[in-house]
Amino acid sequence: MTHTPILAPHSVTREDRADGSILLSADAPLGEVARNSGVWLDHWARATPDAVFLAERSGTGWRQESYASARQKARAIAGWFLGQGMGADTPVLILSGNGIDHALLTLGAHYVGVPTVPVAEQYTLIPAAQARLDYVVNLIKPARVFAADGATYAAGLARAGCPAIASRPADTGATPFADLLAHSDAGVDAAFAKVGPDTIAKILLTSGSTSDPKGVLTTQRMMTTNQTQLAQGLPFLRQRPPVIVDWLPWNHVFGGSHNFNMVLSGGGSLYIDDGKPLPALFGRTLENLSLVSGTVSFNVPVGFAQLLTALRSDAALRESYFRDLDMIFYAGASLPQETWQGLEDLAAQTGRRVPLITSSWGLTETAPGALLQQVPTKGAGIVGVPLPGVTVKLVPDADMRCDVRVSGPSIMQSYLNNPTKTAEAFDDEGFFITGDAMRFVDPDVPNLGLRFDGRISEDFKLMTGTWVQAANLRLEMLGVLAPYVTDIIVTGQGRDQIGLLILPNRAAIEKVGMTLQSEAGACTCTALADILREQLRAKAAQATGSATRVTRALILSDPPDMGEGEVTAKGNINFAKLLARRAAMVDRLYDDADPATIAI
Secondary structure (H helix, E strand, O other), X not given: OOEOOOOOXXXXXXXXXXXXXXXXXXXXXXXXXXXXXXXXXXXXXXXXXXXXXXXXXXXXXXXXXXXXXXXXXXXXXXXXXXXXXXXXOOOEEEOOOOOXXXXXXXXXXXXXXXXXXXXXXXXXXXXXXXXXXXXXXXXXXXXXXEEEEOOOOHHHHHHOOOOEEEEEOOOOOOEEHHHHHOOOOOOHHHHHHOOOOOOEEEEEEOOOOOOOOOEEEEEHHHHHHHHHHHHHHOOHHXXXXXXXXXXXXXXXXXXXXXXXXXXXXXXXXXXXXXXXOOOOOHHHHHHHHHHOOOOEEEEOHHHHHHHHHHHHHOHHHHHHHXXXXXXXXXXXXXXXXXXXXXXHHHHHHOOOOEOEEEOEEEOHHHOXXXXXXXXXXXXXXXXXXXXXXXXXXXXXXXXXXXXXXXXXXXXXXXXXOOHHHHHHOEOOOOOEEEEEEEEEXXXXXXXXXXXXXXXXXXXXXXXXXXXXXXXXXXHHHHHHOOOOXXXXXXXXXOOOOEEEEEEEOHHHHHHOOOOOEEEOOEEEOHHHHHHHHHHHHHHHOOOOOOOOOEEEEXXXXXXXXXXXXXXXXXXXXXXXXXXXXXXXHHHXXXXXOOOOOEEO
């Protein structure tokens, strides 16, 4: 079994300091960084003008934009923005999801230094979440707002409080997107010349899983540096243009900065997947993957698990998917080992090389890549070594679990209009405090990299004084209780035992003939309770102490409420908010007499 050979792993320098902290950095120096992202667009429009840059589904095929046509349209849009007197202080709010018009608008805005603010579609489409849109509007004060379809996004266009642009305006009074495309590019060259590394390209919203979303001022330097870093760690990205079929949303740094700019900087092709790893939409993803063979595959672990099932039963899809594949890249959570091994086995069965299966680590504030696992490993969870130009500061506890902090040219300098949170985000040496924890794979061999070890902010103490690493325990219990759960909230703060509030996987439960009965916020099912109790009991027998021993669970009947802030638009649960709003459910969880409580 051979892996992709076109890798150039760099070694790591470790410095142990007198105060106990550890600094890690790459030996390889940072390579040449583009002045701005428009430089990439100009280059590929000259070098490969007819190559497919962007594509989205249209009927049975694809609507496509070449590099030359994308540049011409982006410059026309840029000219329109200049004609409206727009610049660095007049951001454009983008309401609708991934699409060619969204991409062209973004490229045009960035070309002349107009910031874009993509937000989750749910902020408009789910009435209960529209208060979150109001918060964003008040924070950024947009000068223009864009949506692909005026009718669908009418509520959001109205709430933005500024002139609107729409590909299909309907009766909203929005400026047709076609008007922007018909504009001249007068003045664009002069404006483009002024767009430098410190120009704000985007204002990206943090997940809001622990507080109100913060606006991350994402500069051109952050975006262009990160692509140089990634290409140094994964040189095959420059040896042939990357081709991706991708659904990951552009309001998130992973899809909108990492993946989009990887294609743009490398002269590749981005086929916009209008499917998602959801039961009603995943069939569309499979159809899209059958039409295009990618060189890089991005997804979240649940998406790869669904894909693995489809690949096992569809030989034609399997051949198409693995034909040109260099890399499988997961993010958002740890990839289950059975999914990892299954993908490697299927790749080997096709007779082709096994793609690099890997991940990296970063946040919205880090552009996002700061660490990268750039060589093959035997399993998930390892997030690698610092990328060139990034310095990682580790502050270990007595057990060598390290608080992670980072600095470098790809790291955010400030939040929008929030000096208090900005000051809190950096330590006295200027390192960004991430709130994540990591451990060395092997403390004596730093080149083996770091392993993610949860969120420090999610840790809590039992009443015995024992610390519980909730994020790690949650991931572990998700595997233990699969496939009957979609997510888990770990409880036990101020109590003497660890418990779980369970969000059930109703489809998996019904598939095996079990039925949940809901009452007063909780679910009961004798057969399922017996299964979960046995799984918890078996796991508890392996526990090393009270910090890892789960003794009880309760199944919630109601999913997290986005309108109440229990879940973010990115799908992240705000654990503190959910636990506060459902304090009564936590009390029931610890009541052995309650019929909904599953105790071992």
